[in-house]
Amino acid sequence: MRDGPMPGVPGAGVPAAPGRGGRLVGRSVPRREDPRLLTGRGRFVDDIALPGMLHAQFVRSTVANGVIEAIDLTAVHEVPGVVAAFTAGDLALSDIVAQLERPEPEFVETAMPVLARDRVRYVGEPVAIVIARDAYAAEDGLEAARVSYTVRQPVTSAAAALAADAPLVHEEAAHNTLVDVSLCATDGIDEVFAAADRVVRVDTRTGRQNALPLETRGAVAHWDDREEQLVVQTCTQVPHQVRTVAARCLRLAERAVRVVVPDMGGGFGQKSVVGREEIATAAAALRLRRPVKWIEDRKDALSASFLAREQHYDVRAAFDADGRILGIDADVVCDMGAYSCYPFTAGIEPLMASAELPGVYKVPAYRVRGRAVATNKAPTAPYRGVSRPQYVMVVERLFERAARELGLDPVEIRRRNVITDFPYTGVNGITYDPGSYLESLDLCARTLRDEGWYERRTAAAEEGRHLGIGYACFSERTGYGSAAFAQRRMAVVPGFDISEVRMDTSGAVTVTTGTMSHGQSHETTMAQIVADELGLDIGAVRLHQGDTDRITYGWGTFASRSITVGGSAVRLAAGKLGEKLRRIAADRWGIPWEETALGRGRVHRRGDPAVTIGYPELADLAYLRAHLLPKDIEPGLSATATFDVFNDGTFSNATHGVVVELDEGTGRVEILRYVCVEDCGVAINPQVVEGQCRGGIAQGIAGALFEQVTYDAQGEPSATSFLDYKVPTAHEIPEVTIHHLETPCAFSATGAKGAGEGGTIGAPAAVLNAVNDALRATGVELDRTPLTPETVHRALRGLPEPAA
Amino acid sequence: MTDTDTDAGTDSDTGADSLPVDSSPVIGRELQLITLEVNGEEYEVITEPRRTLVDILRHELRLTGTHVGCEHGVCGACTVLLDGRPVRACLMFAAQAEGAAIRTVESLSDGADGSELSDLQRAFRSHHGLQCGFCTPGFLMLAEGFLAERPQATKAEIREVVAANLCRCTGYQSIVEAIDSCAAARREGEEK
Numbered sequence: 001m002r003d004g005p006m007p008g009v010p011g012a013g014v015p016a017a018p019g020r021g022g023r024l025v026g027r028s029v030p031r032r033e034d035p036r037l038l039t040g041r042g043r044f045v046d047d048i049a050l051p052g053m054l055h056a057q058f059v060r061s062t063v064a065n066g067v068i069e070a071i072d073l074t075a076v077h078e079v080p081g082v083v084a085a086f087t088a089g090d091l092a093l094s095d096i097v098a099q100l101e102r103p104e105p106e107f108v109e110t111a112m113p114v115l116a117r118d119r120v121r122y123v124g125e126p127v128a129i130v131i132a133r134d135a136y137a138a139e140d141g142l143e144a145a146r147v148s149y150t151v152r153q154p155v156t157s158a159a160a161a162l163a164a165d166a167p168l169v170h171e172e173a174a175h176n177t178l179v180d181v182s183l184c185a186t187d188g189i190d191e192v193f194a195a196a197d198r199v200v201r202v203d204t205r206t207g208r209q210n211a212l213p214l215e216t217r218g219a220v221a222h223w224d225d226r227e228e229q230l231v232v233q234t235c236t237q238v239p240h241q242v243r244t245v246a247a248r249c250l251r252l253a254e255r256a257v258r259v260v261v262p263d264m265g266g267g268f269g270q271k272s273v274v275g276r277e278e279i280a281t282a283a284a285a286l287r288l289r290r291p292v293k294w295i296e297d298r299k300d301a302l303s304a305s306f307l308a309r310e311q312h313y314d315v316r317a318a319f320d321a322d323g324r325i326l327g328i329d330a331d332v333v334c335d336m337g338a339y340s341c342y343p344f345t346a347g348i349e350p351l352m353a354s355a356e357l358p359g360v361y362k363v364p365a366y367r368v369r370g371r372a373v374a375t376n377k378a379p380t381a382p383y384r385g386v387s388r389p390q391y392v393m394v395v396e397r398l399f400e401r402a403a404r405e406l407g408l409d410p411v412e413i414r415r416r417n418v419i420t421d422f423p424y425t426g427v428n429g430i431t432y433d434p435g436s437y438l439e440s441l442d443l444c445a446r447t448l449r450d451e452g453w454y455e456r457r458t459a460a461a462e463e464g465r466h467l468g469i470g471y472a473c474f475s476e477r478t479g480y481g482s483a484a485f486a487q488r489r490m491a492v493v494p495g496f497d498i499s500e501v502r503m504d505t506s507g508a509v510t511v512t513t514g515t516m517s518h519g520q521s522h523e524t525t526m527a528q529i530v531a532d533e534l535g536l537d538i539g540a541v542r543l544h545q546g547d548t549d550r551i552t553y554g555w556g557t558f559a560s561r562s563i564t565v566g567g568s569a570v571r572l573a574a575g576k577l578g579e580k581l582r583r584i585a586a587d588r589w590g591i592p593w594e595e596t597a598l599g600r601g602r603v604h605r606r607g608d609p610a611v612t613i614g615y616p617e618l619a620d621l622a623y624l625r626a627h628l629l630p631k632d633i634e635p636g637l638s639a640t641a642t643f644d645v646f647n648d649g650t651f652s653n654a655t656h657g658v659v660v661e662l663d664e665g666t667g668r669v670e671i672l673r674y675v676c677v678e679d680c681g682v683a684i685n686p687q688v689v690e691g692q693c694r695g696g697i698a699q700g701i702a703g704a705l706f707e708q709v710t711y712d713a714q715g716e717p718s719a720t721s722f723l724d725y726k727v728p729t730a731h732e733i734p735e736v737t738i739h740h741l742e743t744p745c746a747f748s749a750t751g752a753k754g755a756g757e758g759g760t761i762g763a764p765a766a767v768l769n770a771v772n773d774a775l776r777a778t779g780v781e782l783d784r785t786p787l788t789p790e791t792v793h794r795a796l797r798g799l800p801e802p803a804a
Numbered sequence: 805m806t807d808t809d810t811d812a813g814t815d816s817d818t819g820a821d822s823l824p825v826d827s828s829p830v831i832g833r834e835l836q837l838i839t840l841e842v843n844g845e846e847y848e849v850i851t852e853p854r855r856t857l858v859d860i861l862r863h864e865l866r867l868t869g870t871h872v873g874c875e876h877g878v879c880g881a882c883t884v885l886l887d888g889r890p891v892r893a894c895l896m897f898a899a900q901a902e903g904a905a906i907r908t909v910e911s912l913s914d915g916a917d918g919s920e921l922s923d924l925q926r927a928f929r930s931h932h933g934l935q936c937g938f939c940t941p942g943f944l945m946l947a948e949g950f951l952a953e954r955p956q957a958t959k960a961e962i963r964e965v966v967a968a969n970l971c972r973c974t975g976y977q978s979i980v981e982a983i984d985s986c987a988a989a990r991r992e993g994e995e996k
Binding site: 030132 | 830832855859863866870873875878879881913918919921928929935937944964969973976
């Protein structure tokens with residue numbers, strides 16, 4: 001459970017934040033979502049069955065780089081149960097194009113066709129869609145497809161892609177470079193490095209990962225003759241963006257497409273981009289005028305969906321003799337695979353890393369080059385944390401290395417460098433709002449010290465065992481408004497959110513959000529906010545999300561934006577409705593509306609709480625006896641509000657502390673203790689926040705120690721089942737103790753900061769630092785993830801990391 | 805430069821186009837009549853022998869609470885009880901379940917409309933043992949089967965059993981705690 005405000009911690013426990021002290025906000029209210037999900041009554045996309053529904057699967061490329069010579073689907077049509085099969089030529093869809101407003105060579109625009117036309121660029125790329133009476137027959141149909149290719153040499157790594165004579169993934173992108181940007185270059189930085197007491201370097205690579213929602217991607221599309229609409233039910237984090245792309249690709253008016261999102265089995269970013277398969281499924285449904293369902297199988301999800309995280313950092317940092325950082329010089333190369341994702345583009349990873357890399361530290365000089373490189377691998381999408389797990393790992397390694405070389409304590413070197421005076425405008429031009437960087441670091445370190453882990457580490461070393469302690473101190477920008485996203489220069493700029501609150505004649509309300517919960521509990525947390533604002537029971541508030549016909553517009557859920565931005569819009573809309581209720585009541589009483597206030601389900605007269613009118617009575621007036629309303633009040637009870645962030649956003653922060661022991665015989669890394677001290681401002685529902693933390697940490701550990709998408713030299717994916725792609729279980733993921741600090745956001749309407757990604761961001765750095773601490777007697781330092789038992793086993797024998 | 809072809813395996817039967825009814829068997833395929841006992845009710849299903857138990861449960865009987873996460877027996881989202889023991893419903897043909905008593909997540913809750921949560925379901929709720937809820941039915945059935953067999957299970961044993969299934973949201977701790985607290989409450993109830 002949530003700890004109280006930390007005594008003696010500046011910034012924590014500030015009393016004046018809006019939204020605090022609510023009846024429901026700040027409490028671990030049981031989730032509204034749970035009863036249906038626990039009884040098997042949720043409705044996920046594969047649970048949908050429509051009359052006459054057909055089933056789609058995709059003929060996929062078997063080569064990583066090739067020219068399609070011929071596609072022969074004759075035999076497919078002969079397969080019992082197959083109804084239709086279409087190629088790109090049959091469907092004639094427009095391409096999916098994601099754009100940055102940056103000139104070449106900063107950005108090279110490339111197109112992703114819905115079905116491959118003449119070229120294939122990765123194994124698993126969809127080439128044709130087969131539609132059959134049942135899912136088994138659709139798979140039979142795939143077997144009968146014949147596609148011939150002229151095979152070309154693939155590029156399967158960023159290094160190979162950047163080589164002078166490398167084959168081009170897209171003819172228009174020279175050097176296979178899709179994005180090449182230097183966001184920062186402090187004048188005189190070379191002199192800073194030349195004069196520094198100490199320069200340390202980290203050259204690291206992080207493995208390609210799959211965000212891996214347990215529910216794979218999928219869609220059910222059908223044409224609705226009454227509405228004259230193509231209805232696409234799909235598990236997406238961004239319903240309005242799917243609508244836009246579907247309308248463009250199929251050349252329909254936007255109003256002729258309705259995207260509806262059922263219950264979602266996770267997303268973690270993989271579903272925050274528009275996939276080709278849902279568009280092809282929609283096109284098939286439109287063509288056949290019959291419902292078509294596509295459910296991705298796990299093999300396709302592992303090899304042909306959207307991946308992330310394969311990055312190479314070559315970074316130097318300059319320090320003075322006291323361990324104060326003087327500058328960072330970074331070169332970041334991200335292997336984005338074959339295509340740029342909509343709407344974020346291939347810039348998503350390098351731009352995030354470039355903008356945010358200095359993190360929680362006072363870095364006076366900074367130079368960065370960030371590149372997105374195309375390879376013949378499945379494309380990438382944002383994945384929980386987006387580059388932050390990687391650059392935090394790099395920066396934290398730099399500090400650990402500097403501490404080692406300067407003979408400083410790893411916690412002390414961080415203490416000397418973290419930002420403590422807020423607001424702080426960094427060398428990257430970003431202004432950081434107040435956080436508890438130093439406080440979280442101190443509390444985390446004190447916790448491990450008080451528990452005796454340092455003594456245990458000493459005792460273990462004396463017994464020849466390898467115990468290590470590692471930390472990660474970091475912040476995470478959340479609540480990106482349109483101003484912050486505009487700096488990325490995407491052609492479409494996300495940021496704001498719109499909410500509508502409507503009260504019915506019984507006094508219960510329905511609220512809309514443009515965000516899209518896929519496990520984050522919005523039906524509960526958004527309802528908590530509205531119920532508090534209007535003095536309602538949580539059961540009287542119902543959330544609508546994920547329906548482009550019900551919600552005016554929305555940017556969906558990503559970048560930990562939902563509670564910060566969406567939750568603020570929800571609160572503002574509820575506040576507006578509250579004002580209308582007060583105005584109607586004030587008119588009845590013949591007093592100015594300012595002399596009224598909202599109570600529990602009723603408006604009362606200020607100074608005379610006995611004089612009240614209940615919401616049902618006010619709703620009765622607003623709807624059923626509107627002739628009694630004053631002329632300046634419109635009938636009905638609804639209100640709409642928007643929220644946007646006009647500054648650089650709000651920063652959540654945390655420190656993670658990890659204790660590991662390395663097994664000398666097997667190289668296994670066992671996590672003995674995991675402590676997370678986090679600060680996401682006002683936690684609307686502390687239990688939900690803890691769930692986000694723990695789940696995020698598990699995914700961070702997965703990236704640090706277990707999961708990697710691998711390819712052979714021909715670009716054939718070699719981890720296409722859970723036997724090879726090693727998702728950690730309860731056996732590998734430890735218990736995590738969470739301590740909360742609370743530095744409320746000053747400009748979100750609830751005081752909340754984002755909480756969705758932080759766990760994932762801190763874990764790889766903390767685990768890697770702990771492993772390196774455990775290896776200190778060997779003199780070997782490891783910088784790459786995932787850390788395999790083989791690498792650790794070698795390191796324990798004094799052997800360095802194998803060359804890349 | 806080489807040419808490669810994908811495997812070509814054609815079925816020689818020709819499919820007649822018939823009524824567009826969801827999951828009606830495709831004409832020209834081998835069919836069999838099987839009888840399944842699910843959650844205490846008997847069902848007769850005409851189906852192709854190759855269809856898995858989970859597909860019959862979900863798409864023929866419309867018991868969609870059981871989910872499919874990997875189709876190769878690792879993730880456990882499809883876990884159901886077969887004669888009381890947890891099994892992967894994606895790894896067996898429906899025909900293989902004939903004669904066995906099958907239980908799915910839909911059987912756990914009580915009350916006239918099935919909305920009264922069991923103690924295990926309530927424990928998952930109070931410990932936030934689910935987020936997206938996709939893996940949850942599998943974990944519930946795994947725990948239901950395990951606790952029936954081993955009511956004295958320690959928390960460490962529960963963690964080992966929970967390691968049989970995959971969850972991508974929770975980090976497992978709250979699932980372990982939910983099952984452990986349910987087991988402890990049941991033991992207390994026994995003692996009284």
